[in-house]
Amino acid sequence: MAITLDIxxxxxxxATLIGTKNAADDAGPVVEKPPLIGxxxxxxxxxxxxxxxxxxxxxxxxxxxxxWLYVRGVSDFGAMTNIAxxxxxTLDDHFTVARPEIVSEQVSVDGTRxxxxxxxxxxxxxPVEVETVYIPEEGRGTLCVSSQVGCTLTCTFCHTGTQxxxxxxxxxEILSQVLMARDRLGDFPDAETPQGAAVPSEGRLVSNIVxxxxxxxLYNFEHVxxxxxxxxxxxxxxxxxxxxxxxxxxxxxxxxxxxxxxGCMLAISLHAVRDDLxxxxxxxxxxxxxxxLLDACRAxxxxxxxxxxxxxxxxxxxxxxxxxxxxxxxxxxxGIPAKINLIPFNPWPGSEYECSDWERIEAFADIVNRAGxxxxxxxxxxxxxxxxxxxxxxASERMRKKDRLAAAPEAAQ
Ligand code: SAH
Ligand code: SF4
Numbered sequence: 001m002a003i004t005l006d007i008x009x010x011x012x013x014x015a016t017l018i019g020t021k022n023a024a025d026d027a028g029p030v031v032e033k034p035p036l037i038g039x040x041x042x043x044x045x046x047x048x049x050x051x052x053x054x055x056x057x058x059x060x061x062x063x064x065x066x067x068w069l070y071v072r073g074v075s076d077f078g079a080m081t082n083i084a085x086x087x088x089x090t091l092d093d094h095f096t097v098a099r100p101e102i103v104s105e106q107v108s109v110d111g112t113r114x115x116x117x118x119x120x121x122x123x124x125x126x127p128v129e130v131e132t133v134y135i136p137e138e139g140r141g142t143l144c145v146s147s148q149v150g151c152t153l154t155c156t157f158c159h160t161g162t163q164x165x166x167x168x169x170x171x172x173e174i175l176s177q178v179l180m181a182r183d184r185l186g187d188f189p190d191a192e193t194p195q196g197a198a199v200p201s202e203g204r205l206v207s208n209i210v211x212x213x214x215x216x217x218l219y220n221f222e223h224v225x226x227x228x229x230x231x232x233x234x235x236x237x238x239x240x241x242x243x244x245x246x247x248x249x250x251x252x253x254x255x256x257x258x259x260x261x262x263g264c265m266l267a268i269s270l271h272a273v274r275d276d277l278x279x280x281x282x283x284x285x286x287x288x289x290x291x292x293l294l295d296a297c298r299a300x301x302x303x304x305x306x307x308x309x310x311x312x313x314x315x316x317x318x319x320x321x322x323x324x325x326x327x328x329x330x331x332x333x334x335g336i337p338a339k340i341n342l343i344p345f346n347p348w349p350g351s352e353y354e355c356s357d358w359e360r361i362e363a364f365a366d367i368v369n370r371a372g373x374x375x376x377x378x379x380x381x382x383x384x385x386x387x388x389x390x391x392x393x394x395a396s397e398r399m400r401k402k403d404r405l406a407a408a409p410e411a412a413q
Contacts, residue, residue, distance in 0.1 A: 148215025
């Protein structure tokens with residue numbers, strides 16, 4: 001059932017919600033074919049060999065599929081016109097390249113879009129619902145991608161932190177968020193363009209990706225790595241690694257691997273300059289404290305003035321926003337090529353904190369700026385549709401452990 005709803009009455013800022021679907025509409029379990037999206041080239045070759053594609057054809061077939069999936073963005077084997085019809089049929093019999101279902105699509109007054117996608121159970125448990133946010137900016141656009149449904153961590157200012165971890169997302173589910181956004185925004189090159197394989201590097205609507213949606217990406221390392229390496233593959237989606245930022249609350253042992261194995265930009269959710277306060281705001285600090293975290297940052301592979309770490313700092317009224325905190329922040333980050341991103345706190349139903357006053361945020365930013373750091377204040381986007389940082393939370397419920405294990409083995413932590 002697809003309906004169009006105008007929810008302007010409930011949201012005076014006139015957001016619109018289109019194509020919504022009732023989660024309860026869906027019937028029971030469906031046997032799902034395994035996805036091809038999210039497989040590395042080697043894994044793709046292996047599954048193709050498994051359905052009888054001759055060894056000598058594997059490289060070519062992988063290249064063809066890669067092009068259709070990630071350059072042209074097709075979601076149907078039937079559209080892969082340079083692959084023989086009978087092979088397309090065999091592929092369709094065994095695999096899927098289908099997109100998730102769009103449960104809802106909301107557009108904020110400021111142009112921000114939020115989607116709620118529903119992914120099939122993939123052989124175990126129930127479907128899961130995931131939120132993805134698109135933030136259009138002058139000359140670029142950033143997609144905020146989720147890595148987990150819920151989160152195991154419980155940062156006290158974050159709405160996602162109130163939702164228990166349902167499960168890790170697979171590489172397919174992480175990449176599908178990017179593919180869906182490009183579908184919905186009309187951001188795939190026209191199939192009829194004479195260039196064919198050309199991947200426009202400029203002027204794309206989804207030009208940047210931030211792993212800042214639901215979940216802690218470094219607690220889902222392998223799937224996030226696979227997805228980001230596919231997203232940055234030059235023969236596919238072709239997003240530069242400089243335009244991909246992974247944000248972590250501070251899972252110290254995985255930070256070096258992020259630089260070495262993924263090579264993307266890093267953002268750290270710092271939020272406090274003293275361990276006693278960070279223990280409360282970002283409780284993973286009790287395991288890896290500020291000193292351990294900053295040591296890992298200093299050692300981040302590839303770190304340089306041209307490739308700085310972004311430190312995120314949520315502005316909480318009367319909690320972490322004093323001049324003294326700003327000075328301590330500057331002192332702590334000395335010697336680390338860094339940018340500081342001040343995030344006005346985005347409230348959510350039941351949150352205990354308030355956002356710092358604007359003058360306070362500016363005074364804090366001044367101290368940081370005077371010390372030589374760029375410290376942009378992140379403009380809250382999409383608050384009217386609950387799409388701003390830390391406001392995401394889906395209604396998916398926690399699965400039983402055995403189902404979570406079957407769906408995504410790493411999620412059992
Ligand atoms: N789990 C990862 C990435 C997702 S959160 C992390 O914690 O870094 C993305 C960013 O939004 C983080 O910096 C997080 O601290 C911040 N955030 C969470 N809740 C927020 C809120 N209510 N208002 C503003 N920022 C918030
Ligand atoms: Fe999880 Fe990040 Fe939210 Fe903390 S801020 S609860 S790590 S999503």
